[in-house]
Amino acid sequence: MSNILRSRSTERVPATGTDHGRDAPTAPDSAELERFAARPIRPLRHPARWIITALVVVVALNFAQTLFTNPAWEWSKVGTWIVNPTILKGLRLTLLATGISAVVSLAGGILVALARLSKNPVLSSLSWLYVWVFRSLPLILVLIFLYNLGNLYPSIGIGIPFGPQFQVKTVSVLSDLTLGVVGLSLAQIAYTSEVVRAGLLSVDAGQLEAAKSLGIPRRRQFTRILLPQALRSIVPAFVNQIIGLLQASSLLFYVSLLDLFGVVQNLGSTYPTDIIPLLVVASIWYLVFTSVIGVIQYYIERFYARGAAREVPLTPLQRLRRAVGTRRPTGAIR
Amino acid sequence: MSTALEIRGATKAFGDKPVLRGIDLDVARGSVTVILGPSGSGKSTLLRAINHLEKLDQGFVRVAGELIGVKVKGDRFVELHERDILTQRSRIGFVFQAFNLFPHLTILENVTEAPISLARDVAESREKALILLDRVGLADKAAAYPRQLSGGQQQRVAIARALVLEPELILFDEPTSALDPELVREVLDVISGLAGTGTTLVVVTHEIGFAREVADRVVFMDEGVIVEQGTPAEIFDTPSHPRTREFLSRVL
Ligand SMILES: Nc1ncnc2c1ncn2[C@@H]1O[C@H](COP(=O)(O)OP(=O)(O)OP(=O)(O)O)[C@@H](O)[C@H]1O
Ligand SMILES: [Mg+2]
Numbered sequence: 001m002s003n004i005l006r007s008r009s010t011e012r013v014p015a016t017g018t019d020h021g022r023d024a025p026t027a028p029d030s031a032e033l034e035r036f037a038a039r040p041i042r043p044l045r046h047p048a049r050w051i052i053t054a055l056v057v058v059v060a061l062n063f064a065q066t067l068f069t070n071p072a073w074e075w076s077k078v079g080t081w082i083v084n085p086t087i088l089k090g091l092r093l094t095l096l097a098t099g100i101s102a103v104v105s106l107a108g109g110i111l112v113a114l115a116r117l118s119k120n121p122v123l124s125s126l127s128w129l130y131v132w133v134f135r136s137l138p139l140i141l142v143l144i145f146l147y148n149l150g151n152l153y154p155s156i157g158i159g160i161p162f163g164p165q166f167q168v169k170t171v172s173v174l175s176d177l178t179l180g181v182v183g184l185s186l187a188q189i190a191y192t193s194e195v196v197r198a199g200l201l202s203v204d205a206g207q208l209e210a211a212k213s214l215g216i217p218r219r220r221q222f223t224r225i226l227l228p229q230a231l232r233s234i235v236p237a238f239v240n241q242i243i244g245l246l247q248a249s250s251l252l253f254y255v256s257l258l259d260l261f262g263v264v265q266n267l268g269s270t271y272p273t274d275i276i277p278l279l280v281v282a283s284i285w286y287l288v289f290t291s292v293i294g295v296i297q298y299y300i301e302r303f304y305a306r307g308a309a310r311e312v313p314l315t316p317l318q319r320l321r322r323a324v325g326t327r328r329p330t331g332a333i334r
Numbered sequence: 335m336s337t338a339l340e341i342r343g344a345t346k347a348f349g350d351k352p353v354l355r356g357i358d359l360d361v362a363r364g365s366v367t368v369i370l371g372p373s374g375s376g377k378s379t380l381l382r383a384i385n386h387l388e389k390l391d392q393g394f395v396r397v398a399g400e401l402i403g404v405k406v407k408g409d410r411f412v413e414l415h416e417r418d419i420l421t422q423r424s425r426i427g428f429v430f431q432a433f434n435l436f437p438h439l440t441i442l443e444n445v446t447e448a449p450i451s452l453a454r455d456v457a458e459s460r461e462k463a464l465i466l467l468d469r470v471g472l473a474d475k476a477a478a479y480p481r482q483l484s485g486g487q488q489q490r491v492a493i494a495r496a497l498v499l500e501p502e503l504i505l506f507d508e509p510t511s512a513l514d515p516e517l518v519r520e521v522l523d524v525i526s527g528l529a530g531t532g533t534t535l536v537v538v539t540h541e542i543g544f545a546r547e548v549a550d551r552v553v554f555m556d557e558g559v560i561v562e563q564g565t566p567a568e569i570f571d572t573p574s575h576p577r578t579r580e581f582l583s584r585v586l
Pocket of ligand 2: 377378379508
């Protein structure tokens with residue numbers, strides 16, 4: 001402060017006599033500047049940021065307090081329900097349905113996206129049609145449709161039209177879980193294919209030209225040049241898809257599959273007094289999954305960021321240190 | 335003197351806009367040919383047509399006597415399968431104005447990608463890549479990623495990448511146009527170093543000094559045709575065509 005005041009008082013009025021110099025802060029003379037040059041530059045301070053942080057912390061602490069003081073949370077019951085075998089069974093189903101659908105939808109999504117981008121007009125229109133249908137229909141409708149597939153097509157099979165046929169009873173081959181996974185996957189493939197397509201389109205056309213000009217075989221152009229670069233933008237969007245899928249799997253309840261949400265719903269009607277702890281238990285498990293997925297995502301993204309920036313992205317620990325210790329010299333990356 | 339590259343009647347239009355209007359060109363083996371011409375005259379299109387990144391409407395390209403991208407069937411040319419074209423391209427190097435290095439692969443991986451994908455020996459490919467990186471002065475950058483390099487360094491890697499398959503012909507499309515002036519020299523020096531090694535070079539560039547020093551032949555293109563060609567002295571000192579003279583007066 002005092003420096004600024006001092007430099008004001010010694011300011012020289014421009015010889016031209018215009019009064020621009022009066023309001024505008026005048027630069028200190030060069031001798032002074034040279035003295036300043038030897039000192040470390042003070043980073044810009046953000047007082048508003050700290051005030052907002054303080055407000056948020058106060059509100060958060062208030063809420064956190066109610067978690068302990070409000071007896072309606074019934075934490076002791078949460079403790080017993082969270083490892084209840086029925087809940088764990090529901091959990092297993094949720095994980096299984098989500099996991100399988102996630103893998104199927106990534107593979108399927110890549111195929112549908114490739115079909116969409118292919119030069120073959122039949123493939124690309126079929127792919128477009130598929131995405132159009134399954135993005136339009138609500139998942140619950142698809143699931144209930146599949147559930148009633150036995151009524152629509154009592155037996156399913158494949159064969160040469162009007163020629164020999166291979167057929168089986170619909171109900172016997174498709175278990176409830178299979179139907180559930182098929183339903184989830186059908187919808188997810190449609191969304192994922194668009195995510196993949198966007199990723200593939202985001203890669204610079206020069207990359208494929210370079211690969212072509214080197215004579216790299218078609219398949220390897222895709223697996224080694226195009227896809228790894230596309231995955232950089234596909235991964236975050238796809239993880240979003242998986243988290244959506246995790247939540248969408250709660251719809252399986254409507255086709256009489258007892259996933260985590262279904263189990264909680266059932267137990268809630270059997271033990272109406274425990275409804276709050278049961279909901280807390282479900283929330284905790286969903287939060288745990290999402291966190292695990294988030295951590296995995298972080299490391300996958302780090303992997304695909306190779307070469308994208310001049311520096312490797314920071315690990316969470318490094319970022320935390322940097323956020324807290326704002327005064328530490330920046331730019332030091334291990 | 336045998337012909338490394340032969341172009342006959344090359345014709346190409348984008349929509350109804352003719353871009354190449356009957357190009358005939360012969361390039362001797364081991365020689366350096368510089369292609370000059372105003373923007374939009376079709377230089378890039380011609381270069382890309384040579385390794386079939388761009389399909390010709392009519393005409394043909396032969397490299398070392400072999401038709402590129404097409405074969406004769408009955409009384410006409412038919413396009414080859416992509417697989418066969420890729421094999422042909424592996425014998426023709428291409429260096430892009432925008433480098434087009436693979437950003438997610440290290441410098442070494444950029445250079446070894448093509449030989450490894452063509453089922454060549456991995457250890458041998460590495461060794462050869464390191465020798466080439468050394469030749470372009472970047473042996474110490476083998477483990478770096480392209481974005482950690484300057485433009486000039488990236489383009490030198492791109493040249494090493496094009497060299498690793500030992501192509502008989504290398505095409506350069508304005509290799510120094512994306513570079514700051516002080517980086518142009520290091521790339522041109524690498525290209526000059528390739529002259530006289532037996533590899534045939536075709537270079538689209540606006541670097542007149544380079545053309546004068548290194549080129550065996552200079553080809554001047556305008557509006558999709560070759561207006562005139564000759565030795566650097568003929569083209570730069572005694573251009574016969576008014577359009578060449580006009581162009582040179584603008585760039586010299
Ligand atoms: N894919 C394309 N589709 C439509 N027009 C194109 C395409 N590629 C090139 N052209 C047109 O063809 C003409 C010749 O282009 P080309 O890139 O061969 O010119 P050039 O001589 O390389 O020019 P420059 O010196 O600016 O690179 C230009 O008018 C350009 O607009
Ligand atoms: Mg060009």
